[in-house]
Amino acid sequence: MDDAAENAYVFRLLRCTHIIFTLITLYDHVCTVDAEVKYIWRKRWSSSKILFIATRYIGDILVIFQCCWAFLSRPSQNVCSIAYNIVIPSGVCSLIYLCQATLCFRLSALYNNSRQFVRGISLMFLLEVSITVTIVIYRVKNSSVIVKDLHGTAMCSLVHGQINSNLVESLYWMTIILFETIILSLTLWKFVFDIRCTPALRRSSLSRLIVRDNILYFIAAFMLYLSVGVTSWVFENRLIFAIFACFVPSFSTTVGCRLILHLSEVHEHDVHDRRNVWSLDIRATPFRTN
Numbered sequence: 001m002d003d004a005a006e007n008a009y010v011f012r013l014l015r016c017t018h019i020i021f022t023l024i025t026l027y028d029h030v031c032t033v034d035a036e037v038k039y040i041w042r043k044r045w046s047s048s049k050i051l052f053i054a055t056r057y058i059g060d061i062l063v064i065f066q067c068c069w070a071f072l073s074r075p076s077q078n079v080c081s082i083a084y085n086i087v088i089p090s091g092v093c094s095l096i097y098l099c100q101a102t103l104c105f106r107l108s109a110l111y112n113n114s115r116q117f118v119r120g121i122s123l124m125f126l127l128e129v130s131i132t133v134t135i136v137i138y139r140v141k142n143s144s145v146i147v148k149d150l151h152g153t154a155m156c157s158l159v160h161g162q163i164n165s166n167l168v169e170s171l172y173w174m175t176i177i178l179f180e181t182i183i184l185s186l187t188l189w190k191f192v193f194d195i196r197c198t199p200a201l202r203r204s205s206l207s208r209l210i211v212r213d214n215i216l217y218f219i220a221a222f223m224l225y226l227s228v229g230v231t232s233w234v235f236e237n238r239l240i241f242a243i244f245a246c247f248v249p250s251f252s253t254t255v256g257c258r259l260i261l262h263l264s265e266v267h268e269h270d271v272h273d274r275r276n277v278w279s280l281d282i283r284a285t286p287f288r289t290n
Helices: 003-031 035-040 047-070 077-110 115-141 165-197 199-203 203-234 237-243 247-270
Strands: 144-150 154-160
Touching: 003 047, 003 237, 003 247, 035 047, 035 115, 035 247, 047 077, 047 247, 077 115, 077 144, 077 154, 077 165, 077 203, 077 247, 115 165, 165 203, 203 237, 203 247, 237 247
Parallel strands: none
Antiparallel strands: 144 154
8 A cells, every 4th residue: 555545544544533532522511511500500600610611612612623624625725734733732732731720629629728739739730831832832833734635635734844753742742641640649649648647538528539530530641642642653654643642632621521520519419518528628629619
């Protein structure tokens, strides 16, 4: 199979992948719309409400845009440039940062919103954002977008010039994995060493939920980001990397919204429970939903 035929085959596979992940994202939205109305829209404005709305609707818009864009038969140069250099990088980065902000807020609750902890985790988060944004800007400035013909259709393609695109993409994903490893480590540290000294936290359904969801999120995110990072390093064909990467918006949207809904639901049920993790230090709870 020559390169053109291989690219055409992989491009058709990419289109199918976009359809699948778009349907998964929209199906999850339909399945959770009742919980969204109950725990988000009927509550006053708070950090959890802002994070949920931003994650849900930025994610929906992005996956729909990517799916429609993939099925353009003859995209123009301007459309390709806007998609590759603005819409997709900013959308994917925003969704990842929103999920991480949600994890940081949840983790802050375990640390009773300690000012020292909040400052430390905020500085690490801002450092990670600075590094990843710098990598994205560097990649955009040192690459160009072209339109390739593929057996009766056309596709947008990045030309990276003198930069090592595999290395740049891998550094981006490894930075994200490193920050989320720190979040997991802080979660386990608090739960394993400090929580045994606080019986109320040990029995709290919210504290167990925070630890459980953070661990499950890390395992899923680690496998996904590692797969994307490895494919960006190993495969020269950027379409193969794109197939793995198109899962990221769907994952971030679905899991990010679920993290907030789970927490809001348990908080609603446990709000009168004295063992509730929020009742230990309710004055500055970032996810207060009442």
